[in-house]
Amino acid sequence: MTAAGLAMIEAELGRLREDMARAEAESDRERVALAARDLRYWTARRESAELSVPDAASDVVRFGMTVALEDEDGKAARWRIVGEDEADPAKGSISHVSPMAQALFGKKTGELVAVNGREWEIVGLSAEA
Structure with a gap:
């Protein structure tokens, strides 16, 4: 994953945590369930993410280039x-x-x-x- 991709996941996790807190405060069980599902997905993606930075000196196509x-x-x-x-x-x-x-x-x-x-x-x- 590129640094931008990792930042995107972190931002999505933050947004989902905020949405979950608002849904819990409003006792909106359906929104809590949806946010919890999405949080599980993005948390798993974050845990398995491997940052990959391409070598600027590489003369062949690689991930991130x-x-x-x-x-x-x-x-x-x-x-x-x-x-x-x-x-x-x-x-x-x-x-x-x-x-x-x-x-x-x-x-x-x-x-x-x-x-x-x-x-x-x-x-x-x-x-x-």
């Missing part, structure tokens, strides 16, 4: 490879288990990857968010 791509038509794309809970393709982040991320892992700048019938060239790597 941002990869710049270009397809055969010159269309550019940038993807940051993140954990499942923090993936948001609309904001440029994809899950490490996605077909694109799986195709990219271990590849270097200049190499080609094929995903869903399209070929992409890796044109840049960055360990920054």
